Amino acid sequence: MxxxxxxxxxxxxxxxxxxxxxxxxxxxxxxxxxxxxxxxxxxxxxxxxxxxxxxxxxxxxxxxxxxxxxxxxxxxxxxxxxxxxxxxxxxxxxxxxxxxxxxxxxxxxxxxxxxxxxxxxxxxxxxxxxxxxxxxxxxxxxxxxxxxxxxxxxxxxxxxxxxxxxxxxxxxxxxxxxxxxxxxxxxxxxxxxxRGLCALEVSVHTANTDLHSGTFGGGVPNALHALVSLLATLHDEQGRVAVDGFYKGVHELTPEIREEFAKQQFNEDHLKQTLALEDLYGEEGYSFVERTGARPTLELNGVYGGFQGEGTKTVLPKEAHAKITCRLVGDQDPQDIIDKIEKHLRENLQKGATLQVKATEKARxxxxxxxxxxxxxxxxxxxxxxxxxxxxxxxxxxxxxxxxxxxxxxxxxxxxxxxxxxxxxxxxxxxxxxxxxxxxxxxxxxxxxxx
Amino acid sequence: MxxxxxxxxxxxxxxxxxxxxxxxxxxxxxxxxxxxxxxxxxxxxxxxxxxxxxxxxxxxxxxxxxxxxxxxxxxxxxxxxxxxxxxxxxxxxxxxxxxxxxxxxxxxxxxxxxxxxxxxxxxxxxxxxxxxxxxxxxxxxxxxxxxxxxxxxxxxxxxxxxxxxxxxxxxxxxxxxxxxxxxxxxxxxxxxxxRGLCALEVSVHTANTDLHSGTFGGGVPNALHALVSLLATLHDEQGRVAVDGFYKGVHELTPEIREEFAKQQFNEDHLKQTLALEDLYGEEGYSFVERTGARPTLELNGVYGGFQGEGTKTVLPKEAHAKITCRLVGDQDPQDIIDKIEKHLRENLQKGATLQVKATEKARxxxxxxxxxxxxxxxxxxxxxxxxxxxxxxxxxxxxxxxxxxxxxxxxxxxxxxxxxxxxxxxxxxxxxxxxxxxxxxxxxxxxxxx
Missing domain, CATH: 3.40.630.10 (Zn peptidases)
Structure with a gap:
C-alpha cells in the first residue's frame, strides 16, 4: 500500500x-x-x-x-x-x-x-x-x-x-x-x-495597604499611575524600544535580506482583515515580515492592579504588576537586555514608588x-x-x-x-x-x- | 443610670x-x-x-x-x-x-x-x-x-x-x-x-483575538501598549491632571482657607510612616490636607489586560481595561468632566486601537x-x-x-x-x-x- x-x-x-x-x-x-x-x-x-x-x-x-x-x-x-x-x-x-x-x-x-x-x-x-x-x-x-x-x-x-x-x-x-x-x-x-527571548516580571509598590481614593486620592502615590507612566516610557513615538542600548547587536537589514523577505509576498491587508486590525503597528521603516522576522521587540503580555470586578471601587491600589517579554535578534544578549531594561525602569520610576524586577527567562x-x-x-x-x-x-x-x-x-x-x-x-x-x-x-x- | x-x-x-x-x-x-x-x-x-x-x-x-x-x-x-x-x-x-x-x-x-x-x-x-x-x-x-x-x-x-x-x-x-x-x-x-465624583470605564481593543507575541510581536498593535500610553497622558509631570479644561470651576485656595487647613496641624510624616509611603505625591504647591480637601483628582482604580497568572505567557492581548474615578470640587460639573476626559482619550489614542468609554457615576x-x-x-x-x-x-x-x-x-x-x-x-x-x-x-x- x-x-x-x-x-x-x-x-x-x-x-x-x-x-x-x-x-x-x-x-x-x-x-x-x-x-x-x-x-x-x-x-x-x-x-x-x-x-x-x-x-x-x-x-x-x-x-x-x-x-x-x-x-x-x-x-x-x-x-x-x-x-x-x-x-x-x-x-x-x-x-x-x-x-x-x-x-x-x-x-x-x-x-x-x-x-x-x-x-x-x-x-x-x-x-x-x-x-x-x-x-x-x-x-x-x-x-x-x-x-x-x-x-x-x-x-x-x-x-x-x-x-x-x-x-x-x-x-x-x-x-x-x-x-x-x-x-x-x-x-x-x-x-x-x-528570535531569542527574555522575560521580566515588574512590580511597583507604593503603600502597605490599598487606600480610599476619597480620603487619600491626590495626596499619596497610586501604584497604577506609577506603573502606567513607567511602562509608557518603554517605547518612543516611532514604535521603537526606548531603552538605552537596546538595539546593540541588532544587524541592520541589507538590501539582499529585504529582497529575501519580499519574496514571501506577504499580504498585510489580508492579515488586517483576518485579525480585524484597525491598522498594523510597529517600528517605522519596516514591513510586517521584517518587523517580526528580523527586528527585536519589547511587549507587555500582562498588566494588572487594583479593582477588576463589576462596578466601581474607589481604591488607590498599593501595588501594580506587569509581565514583559522581549524578542531578540542577531547578537543581542538576553542578560544584557534584562539589565538595560531594569536600569531604564529604575531611572524612570516616579517618586514615592518602589520597584521589583524579576528576570524569568532567557534565550539567544x-x-x-x-x-x-x-x-x-x-x-x-x-x-x-x-x-x-x-x-x-x-x-x-x-x-x-x-x-x-x-x-x-x-x-x-x-x-x-x-x-x-x-x-x-x-x-x-x-x-x-x-x-x-x-x-x-x-x-x-x-x-x-x-x- | x-x-x-x-x-x-x-x-x-x-x-x-x-x-x-x-x-x-x-x-x-x-x-x-x-x-x-x-x-x-x-x-x-x-x-x-x-x-x-x-x-x-x-x-x-x-x-x-x-x-x-x-x-x-x-x-x-x-x-x-x-x-x-x-x-x-x-x-x-x-x-x-x-x-x-x-x-x-x-x-x-x-x-x-x-x-x-x-x-x-x-x-x-x-x-x-x-x-x-x-x-x-x-x-x-x-x-x-x-x-x-x-x-x-x-x-x-x-x-x-x-x-x-x-x-x-x-x-x-x-x-x-x-x-x-x-x-x-x-x-x-x-x-x-x-468632594464630588465621576467614574469611567475605559476599554481599548486592537484585534479580534489574542495573538502570539513571537509570530506577531512588533508588527501589530498591542492593546496594553495602547492603553498604558494613553493613561500616561492623563497627568503631567507636576502631578496635575492634563485633561484640557479639567480645572474649570475649581476655586483657588485663598490665604484664609489655607490658614483653616493649617489649623489641623496634619502630620505628614506620621502618615508616611503609618502607610509605609516612600513619599507623598500629588499636585505641586499644595499640602496633603489641601490636596485631598480642596483639589480635584483623577485616579486609576483598576487597570488590567493580558496574562495575570503564574509564569510567562507570550501573548499580545487583544483588549485592555481601566477603571477611573475623579474627585471633584467647587463647581466642577461631573458630566462636563466625563466629556472632557473622553475627548482627551480619543485625541491621544494610538493608531490601530479602538476605544470604548462608559460613564458610570456622577455627583457634585x-x-x-x-x-x-x-x-x-x-x-x-x-x-x-x-x-x-x-x-x-x-x-x-x-x-x-x-x-x-x-x-x-x-x-x-x-x-x-x-x-x-x-x-x-x-x-x-x-x-x-x-x-x-x-x-x-x-x-x-x-x-x-x-x-
Whole structure:
C-alpha cells in the first residue's frame, strides 16, 4: 500500500489517538497541572512504544519529565533526532473558546484543542511517520531518536542540563523539529531563524495597604499611575524600544535580506482583515515580515492592579504588576537586555514608588545556513508532497531550545513546520488544519527516506 | 443610670448585635450579593423596631431597598433625619485580610470586618443611641426619622428619586450622618465639605483575538501598549491632571482657607510612616490636607489586560481595561468632566486601537456653612464627650447623596463622624476603633438632647 493510502486508512485511528493526548491539560506554566504534565509524558512514551521505538524512557527532571526513545538499526545511515514538546500554553480567557480547550473537536477539517498545532499535533506526526515505515517496510531508512520535553512553553529550564548530561545518548546528524508554520495553505516554509527571548516580571509598590481614593486620592502615590507612566516610557513615538542600548547587536537589514523577505509576498491587508486590525503597528521603516522576522521587540503580555470586578471601587491600589517579554535578534544578549531594561525602569520610576524586577527567562536568537544539505533535502521533501518548494523564512517566535540543541549536539536543526499562521497558538480556539496533518505525515516519510 | 454606665452594661450585647449585621456580605456592587443586601436591609429594619422606632418600612427600589422609620412624639421640637447605609465595598484582595471580612473579630480594642466603620458600625450607633434614650427616659428629646440605604457604595442611583417622592415623609430640620472620621484619636472633626465624583470605564481593543507575541510581536498593535500610553497622558509631570479644561470651576485656595487647613496641624510624616509611603505625591504647591480637601483628582482604580497568572505567557492581548474615578470640587460639573476626559482619550489614542468609554457615576461636590447652629451644637456635643471641640474640616471623600439630601430636603447636613483615617475603609482589614464606638454613642445622645 502506498503511504498516502496507508495514512488514509489509518486517519480515524490516528485522530482518535491524538485526541487522547489533547484531552490531557498539560499546562507546564501552572503548578496545579503538574500531574497532568506527567500524564502526558507517560502517554507520549506509550505512544512511542506502540510505534515500535526502543529504549523508551521517561526521565524525571527538576521540573517536568523528558521522554526519549531510539531505533538504531541502520548502520552507516545518518541519525535523526526528533525534538518536540507535549506541554501546552495556559488557556485563559476560557470564555472565548468555542469548544472547551481540552475537548478536541473537528470543524471544517480543522482539529480544535489547546496543543492541536503547538506542539502535540505536530510532534505526533513524527511518531506516526515512524510507525508507518516500520509497519510497511519492517525497517527504518535511518537511525532515529526522539527527545520530547514538557517545558517548552516555560522556555525549557531543565532541558539544557539534560542535553549536556545525555550528549552521547542524543548525538545525531540532524535535529528535526516540527513546531513552526507554513507561510499560508499550500505554501510550505522552513524556518532558518528564530528570535531569542527574555522575560521580566515588574512590580511597583507604593503603600502597605490599598487606600480610599476619597480620603487619600491626590495626596499619596497610586501604584497604577506609577506603573502606567513607567511602562509608557518603554517605547518612543516611532514604535521603537526606548531603552538605552537596546538595539546593540541588532544587524541592520541589507538590501539582499529585504529582497529575501519580499519574496514571501506577504499580504498585510489580508492579515488586517483576518485579525480585524484597525491598522498594523510597529517600528517605522519596516514591513510586517521584517518587523517580526528580523527586528527585536519589547511587549507587555500582562498588566494588572487594583479593582477588576463589576462596578466601581474607589481604591488607590498599593501595588501594580506587569509581565514583559522581549524578542531578540542577531547578537543581542538576553542578560544584557534584562539589565538595560531594569536600569531604564529604575531611572524612570516616579517618586514615592518602589520597584521589583524579576528576570524569568532567557534565550539567544538562532539561525542556520540555507546551504546545509540536511535543509535542502527537507525542501525537496516538501516539494514532492506539496508540489512547491519550501521557502526559507525567519520566524518571529522563539523556540529557545533550538539554539541549545544545535549547539550542544553540534548538529543542524531543521524546522519542518506544518502549522499555519492563523491557527491561534497561545490564544483561544487553537487548531490544526488537517490537510497539513495528512501532508505532514507524507513529508516526514519522504524526508526520512531521502537521507 | 448615667449613659456612660448604661452603654458599658450593654456593650457586649451591642457588639454581638452589630456582629450579626457584619456577617452579612451586603456588597452592593456585586449582583451575586443581591440577596445579602436585602437580608441586611431586613436586619436593619428589625433592629430599628427593637429600638422602639415606629412605622419601620423596607422600601423596594429598582436596586437595593431603603429602610425608613420614625418616632415623632416631641411636638415643637426639631426633627432629626438620620441617614446611613448598610451596604459595603467589595473585599478583594481577599488574601490580604488577616481575618475573613465577614467574620467580625476584635483585636486590640478594634472591631475588624468589612463595614465595621463604613458604615454599618457608625450607622448602628444611632439606633442604639435612640434605644438608650427610650429605655432610660421613655421619650425622645426630638422627633427622629431614619433613612438607611443599601446603595451608597455604588453612589446611590435610586435614592434621589426616592427622596423626591418621599419629601414630606422625610422632611427634617437637620440631617445627621455618621460616615466620616475624626482627624486622629481624640481629635474630633465635623466634615463641612465633600468632594464630588465621576467614574469611567475605559476599554481599548486592537484585534479580534489574542495573538502570539513571537509570530506577531512588533508588527501589530498591542492593546496594553495602547492603553498604558494613553493613561500616561492623563497627568503631567507636576502631578496635575492634563485633561484640557479639567480645572474649570475649581476655586483657588485663598490665604484664609489655607490658614483653616493649617489649623489641623496634619502630620505628614506620621502618615508616611503609618502607610509605609516612600513619599507623598500629588499636585505641586499644595499640602496633603489641601490636596485631598480642596483639589480635584483623577485616579486609576483598576487597570488590567493580558496574562495575570503564574509564569510567562507570550501573548499580545487583544483588549485592555481601566477603571477611573475623579474627585471633584467647587463647581466642577461631573458630566462636563466625563466629556472632557473622553475627548482627551480619543485625541491621544494610538493608531490601530479602538476605544470604548462608559460613564458610570456622577455627583457634585458639597459644602455647608460653618456658622449653622445645627453644626455648632454638634461641635458642642463632641466637646462634652471628647473634651476637645470638633474642628471643621473638608473631607476628600464623596458621599454623593449628602448634596442631594441637603438640597432635596432643604436642611443642613451635619456629618458627625466617628471613624479614624487609618481604619482601612475600602481596603483589606477594615476596622472600627471601639473607643469611638463608646464615645460615639455618648456624643449622639448629647447632641439629640441639646437640640
Amino acid at each position: 502506498d503511504y498516502q493510502a496507508y495514512f488514509q486508512s489509518k486517519k480515524d485511528a490516528h485522530l482518535k489517538e491524538l485526541g487522547e493526548l489533547l484531552t490531557i491539560p498539560s499546562i507546564s506554566a501552572l503548578s496545579e497541572h503538574k500531574a497532568d504534565v506527567l500524564k502526558a509524558a507517560e502517554w507520549v512514551a506509550d505512544s512511542l512504544r506502540r510505534a515500535g521505538m526502543e529504549n523508551v524512557e521517561v526521565h524525571p527532571t527538576a521540573g517536568h519529565p523528558v521522554v526519549t526513545a531510539e531505533h538504531l538499526h541502520a548502520p552507516g545511515k545518518p541519525t535523526v533526532l526528533v525534538y518536540g514538546h507535549y506541554d501546552v500554553q495556559p488557556v485563559d480567557p476560557l470564555h472565548l473558546w468555542e469548544t472547551p480547550p481540552f475537548e478536541p473537536s473537528i470543524r471544517d477539517n480543522k482539529l480544535y484543542a489547546r496543543g492541536a498545532t503547538d506542539d502535540k499535533g505536530q510532534m505526533f506526526l513524527h511518531v506516526k511517520a515512524v510507525e508507518a515505515i516500520l509497519e510497511q517496510e519492517k525497517e527504518l531508512p535511518v537511525n532515529i531518536k526522539f527527545c520530547i520535553e514538557g517545558e517548552e512553553e516555560v522556555t525549557s529550564p531543565n532541558l539544557p542540563p539534560f542535553l549536556e548530561s545525555h550528549q552521547d545518548q542524543l548525538a545525531a546528524d540532524v535535529i528535526l523539529i516540527s513546531d513552526t508554520a507554513l507561510l499560508e495553505p499550500g505554501k510550505p516554509a522552513i524556518c532558518i531563524g528564530l 536568537a538562532f539561525t542556520i545556513e540555507p546551504a546545509d544539505p540536511m535543509l535542502q533535502k527537507a525542501a525537496d521533501a516538501y516539494e514532492r508532497v506539496y508540489g512547491t518548494r519550501a521557502l526559507f523564512t525567519k520566524d518571529g517566535g522563539s523556540i529557545p531550545i533550538v539554539e541549545t540543541l544545535s549547539r550542544v549536539l553540534s548538529a543542524p536543526a531543521v524546522m519542518m513546520g506544518f502549522g499555519l499562521p492563523d491557527e491561534n497558538l497561545h490564544a483561544p480556539n487553537e487548531h490544526f488544519n488537517l490537510e497539513n496533518f495528512d501532508k505532514g505525515l507524507l513529508t516526514i516519510v519522504e524526508y526520512l527516506k531521502s537521507l | 448615667d449613659y456612660q454606665a448604661y452603654f458599658q452594661s450593654k456593650k457586649d450585647a451591642h457588639l454581638k448585635e452589630l456582629g450579626e449585621l457584619l456577617t452579612i456580605p451586603s456588597i452592593s456592587a456585586l449582583s451575586e450579593h443581591k440577596a445579602d443586601v436585602l437580608k441586611a436591609a431586613e436586619w436593619v429594619a428589625d433592629s430599628l423596631r427593637r429600638a422602639g422606632m415606629e412605622n419601620v418600612e423596607v422600601h423596594p427600589t429598582a436596586g437595593h431597598p431603603v429602610v425608613t422609620a420614625e418616632h415623632l412624639h416631641a411636638p415643637g421640637k426639631p426633627t432629626v433625619l438620620v441617614y446611613g447605609h448598610y451596604d459595603v465595598q467589595p473585599v478583594d484582595p481577599l488574601h490580604l485580610w488577616e481575618t475573613p471580612p465577614f467574620e467580625p473579630s476584635i483585636r486590640d480594642n478594634k472591631l475588624y470586618a468589612r463595614g465595621a466603620t463604613d458604615d454599618k458600625g457608625q450607622m448602628f450607633l444611632h439606633v442604639k443611641a435612640v434605644e438608650a434614650i427610650l429605655e432610660q427616659e421613655k421619650e425622645l428629646p426630638v422627633n427622629i426619622k431614619f433613612c438607611i440605604e443599601g446603595e451608597e457604595e455604588v453612589t446611590s442611583p435610586n435614592l434621589p428619586p426616592f427622596l423626591e417622592s418621599h419629601q414630606d415623609q422625610l422632611a427634617a430640620d437637620v440631617i445627621l450622618i455618621s460616615d466620616t472620621a475624626l482627624l486622629e484619636p481624640g481629635k474630633p472633626a465635623i466634615c463641612i465639605g465633600l 461636590a458639597f459644602t455647608i456653612e460653618p456658622a449653622d447652629p445645627m453644626l455648632q451644637k454638634a461641635a458642642d456635643a463632641y466637646e462634652r464627650v471628647y473634651g476637645t471641640r470638633a474642628l471643621f474640616t473638608k473631607d476628600g471623600g464623596s458621599i454623593p447623596i449628602v448634596e442631594t439630601l441637603s438640597r432635596v430636603l432643604s436642611a443642613p447636613a451635619v456629618m458627625m463622624g466617628f471613624g479614624l483615617p487609618d481604619e482601612n475603609l475600602h481596603a483589606p482589614n477594615e476596622h472600627f476603633n471601639l473607643e469611638n464606638f463608646d464615645k460615639g454613642l455618648l456624643t449622639i445622645v448629647e447632641y439629640l438632647k441639646s437640640l
